[in-house]
Amino acid sequence: MSLNRNDECWCGSGLKYKKCHLGFDEKLEKLKQQGYKVPSRNIIKNKKQIEGIRKSAEINNGVLDLISNNIREGMSTEKINKLAHDYTVARGGVPATLNYNGFPKSICTSINDEVCHGIPSENVILKSGDIINVDASTIFNGYYSDASRMFTIGNVSEDARKLVDVTKECLYKGVEAVRPWGFLGDIGAAIQEHAETNGYSVVRDLGGHGTGLKFQEEPFVYHYGNRGEGMILVPGMVITIEPMINAGSHKVFVDADDDWTVLTEDGSLSAQWEHTILVTEDGIEIISR
Numbered sequence: 001m002s003l004n005r006n007d008e009c010w011c012g013s014g015l016k017y018k019k020c021h022l023g024f025d026e027k028l029e030k031l032k033q034q035g036y037k038v039p040s041r042n043i044i045k046n047k048k049q050i051e052g053i054r055k056s057a058e059i060n061n062g063v064l065d066l067i068s069n070n071i072r073e074g075m076s077t078e079k080i081n082k083l084a085h086d087y088t089v090a091r092g093g094v095p096a097t098l099n100y101n102g103f104p105k106s107i108c109t110s111i112n113d114e115v116c117h118g119i120p121s122e123n124v125i126l127k128s129g130d131i132i133n134v135d136a137s138t139i140f141n142g143y144y145s146d147a148s149r150m151f152t153i154g155n156v157s158e159d160a161r162k163l164v165d166v167t168k169e170c171l172y173k174g175v176e177a178v179r180p181w182g183f184l185g186d187i188g189a190a191i192q193e194h195a196e197t198n199g200y201s202v203v204r205d206l207g208g209h210g211t212g213l214k215f216q217e218e219p220f221v222y223h224y225g226n227r228g229e230g231m232i233l234v235p236g237m238v239i240t241i242e243p244m245i246n247a248g249s250h251k252v253f254v255d256a257d258d259d260w261t262v263l264t265e266d267g268s269l270s271a272q273w274e275h276t277i278l279v280t281e282d283g284i285e286i287i288s289r
Helices: 022-033 047-070 077-090 158-176 184-197
Strands: 107-111 114-116 131-140 143-152 208-210 217-221 238-241 244-246 252-254 262-264 270-272 275-279 284-288
Touching: 047 077, 047 131, 047 143, 047 275, 047 284, 077 107, 077 131, 114 131, 114 244, 114 270, 131 158, 131 270, 143 158, 143 270, 143 275, 143 284, 158 184, 158 238, 158 244, 158 270, 158 275, 184 217, 217 238
Parallel strands: none
Antiparallel strands: 107 114, 107 131, 114 262, 131 143, 208 217, 208 238, 238 275, 244 270, 252 262, 275 284
16 A cells, blocks of 8 residues: 555554654665565554553463462362463453364463473373473453463472573573564574573474464564574564473474374473563563563
8 A cells, every 4th residue: 555645654553654654664665675574564563552462461461470379289280271261351351262273271281291282171280390381362452462481390300490491591582682673583593592502402383473463463483593584573563482492302293182282292391481572663572471
């Protein structure tokens, strides 16, 4: 769509194009002509949308804080699910995973060699030595937020604790690589380098994604790759960074019994941390953590 300088901007801000995204679009067009991959307008959020995502994230962050304060040895993963569900609904939110493509629960709980998408159950009881990822996603007034945290249960081995710690470091290496007008590939390169330096592998079959107006939007966020490659990151983009790091091989498979739970192919431990990130004019904002 071609706009004149005095037309209302395409982003929905209500401002004139010349005072809003004209310079932005000119910069993107120049980069596109130079052969770079640039984002489409529909994945760039305006101020109203960003504020909506922030409000969703307030609930989502509260869910994970509540779980942080209550998770313990002897608890079932269904009990964790109920805590998350009740907290979200009481605040006017909707658990984004519930019934998403048939997923039956309000959060994902992935233990030990489960990489992601583990289904909470009354029959799965946390025991000393377990490591668990709890992944929460919230819809509030039509806006989405997404984050996950790792928890160590009881007496965890040094190997397991190191994996959890290094995976969190990988997340922040990826976050630190985000900069406006930088490259999506910078994120994956930073994560991969730190994981492999510590003797771990990065899951390649899954990754982060755009979010905010839908659960999963473009772009796909690789957690491995090369610097200076991939889509240009621009102000207004909202993405998740959620590295899944394995102690052994990067290869994974989906459990045929539930068609959801992703596990390491070699039975090695896996860990994951996730934040939702807003690219700003001068850096980033961690919206959901």
